[in-house]
Amino acid sequence: MIARREPLAPAPDAVVADQYVVAFGKSGGLGCFTVVEPFDLVRGDRVVVKTPRGTEMGEVLGPATLRQARLIGAQASGDILRRATPDDQSVVPGLQQQAEELFAATRAAAERLALPLQILDVEVLFDRQHALVQFVGGGDAEVAKLVEALQVQAELQIRFENLAGPSPDQPEEHAHGGCDKPDCGRTNGAGGCSDCSSGGGCSSCGVGKPDMRAYFAHLRGKMEASHRTPLL
Numbered sequence: 001m002i003a004r005r006e007p008l009a010p011a012p013d014a015v016v017a018d019q020y021v022v023a024f025g026k027s028g029g030l031g032c033f034t035v036v037e038p039f040d041l042v043r044g045d046r047v048v049v050k051t052p053r054g055t056e057m058g059e060v061l062g063p064a065t066l067r068q069a070r071l072i073g074a075q076a077s078g079d080i081l082r083r084a085t086p087d088d089q090s091v092v093p094g095l096q097q098q099a100e101e102l103f104a105a106t107r108a109a110a111e112r113l114a115l116p117l118q119i120l121d122v123e124v125l126f127d128r129q130h131a132l133v134q135f136v137g138g139g140d141a142e143v144a145k146l147v148e149a150l151q152v153q154a155e156l157q158i159r160f161e162n163l164a165g166p167s168p169d170q171p172e173e174h175a176h177g178g179c180d181k182p183d184c185g186r187t188n189g190a191g192g193c194s195d196c197s198s199g200g201g202c203s204s205c206g207v208g209k210p211d212m213r214a215y216f217a218h219l220r221g222k223m224e225a226s227h228r229t230p231l232l
Contacts, residue, residue, distance in 0.1 A: 031076030
């Protein structure tokens with residue numbers, strides 16, 4: 001009797017045919033991205049990718065191995081929409097200019113209000129619909145004041161990311177009452193703030209990366225109800 005032989009598992013360093021490791025964003029984030037339509041890419045190729053943040057430009061670092069697809073793909077993944085064209089490249093200077101203008105406006109508003117936070121950088125994504133404002137210091141209350149003061153007349157969905165994490169006194173406070181965001185998981189004795197409807201954890205509670213979409217949707221409703229021009 002011939003024993004049945006199970007197929008060998010693919011080696012961890014085997015290349016995944018349609019996936020590539022791509023660097024994206026000013027901070028050089030890494031992700032594992034899948035080509036939408038089959039075409040070959042090489043290291044250094046500029047591509048347009050759909051990331052968890054939106055549509056943006058990226059640079060191919062090389063084909064993804066099975067191990068990289070598992071590890072890097074768990075952090076960020078998405079689709080490679082196309083190889084960047086000359087027209088795509090020509091958009092980049094305009095995005096940088098728009099980011100500089102938003103950076104100046106955001107920093108001036110923070111200084112004018114004497115908020116205990118510092119704006120570090122602003123990035124406008126390739127789709128011209130999303131922007132990321134990175135800062136240190138302060139918390140949700142200060143960010144809300146900044147949003148109300150800016151009144152930016154632009155069709156941008158802006159995400160604020162606190163690179164320093166929560167202040168030392170915040171975890172103690174939120175351990176009893178939650179972060180005061182809509183559907184916070186710590187409210188009314190529920191689970192940790194990883195249960196928040198925002199999906200990425202609460203910046204003020206120190207769990208995960210800040211994803212303030214639910215919070216700003218709530219804030220937008222309040223501003224529209226009071227006939228104020230929303231930022232988001």
